[in-house]
Amino acid sequence: MKSSTFTFIDRDGIAIFVYKWEPDIKPKAVVQIVHGLAEHAKRYTRLAEALCNKGYICFANDQRGHGLTAGDLTEATLEGNAGVLGLDGWKGVVNDVYQLSKIIIKENTKIPLFLLGHSWGAMVSQDYIQEWGNQISGCILSGTSGDYTANEEVKNIVNAEIKEIGLTTPSQKLNDLIFKANNTSWENDEGATGFEWLSRDKKEVQKYIDDPWCGFITPASLWLEFFKGLEKIYHPENEKKIPKILPIYFIAGSLDPIGSKTVGIKSMISRLERYGIKDVSYKFYNDARHEPFNEINRDEVVNDLINWLDSHL
Incomplete structure (x- = not known):
């Protein structure tokens, strides 16, 4: 496998940092990876290596406010950069993913492109396929929510936080409000860290904890943008814009x-089938948690993914 990096300038003048992994064998397709919230694209190197071994080129960009797009992956650059998306940030993140797709397609005109998003990245991917789903050959959604109910109380708290601490200051209050509930099922585990909800693999969880650019406290402005994005992607009229012939594969613990x-x-699978999406499939892994590619059964998850990709070439 050959790895390299590059940057491109997005519509707002932001330098977006990109990882590229290329197989040693003749490539048969490209997988564009969209990472989750409060993490970064380099975490997907192991997945990219497995895909490269089977002939897939992989690309992944660090999103606005994340990874090397935001700083230098040290704790010193977190403040004022981590999670800061900028004006109309959700739309900017989605457009950055599409802008990278255009670069990929220009470089790889003769092979298919698949989009793989995890968590926040899956929801970004849902927005993408509503707008440009006809540009790709399939979409993999890992660890998505599948549904969203607007919570006016939480939105009011977000707006109050912005007024009190500003747009870019990390909000511990919102972090506790939104994330602590994720670990409820494991909060009484011996030595609980608060991140058990990510994976059963304690070593992977510890790597996440030890990485300053994972699990960082995000600013209130990010949540305002995120809620705008969720309201958009889960609106029935927007879900109906997904191309009927686009294959979609859900992965979840x-x-x-x-x-x-x-x-x-x-619920989302039922809706998509009702809207006439012809090829919707899924794989749920028993007892697995939020990060299937970092789970104790990750080899199984990756093999299933490769089988799905191979069957859609």
């Missing part, structure tokens, strides 16, 4: 709180 332990995802 059966205990993932983000997808309400698959309840939210099953």
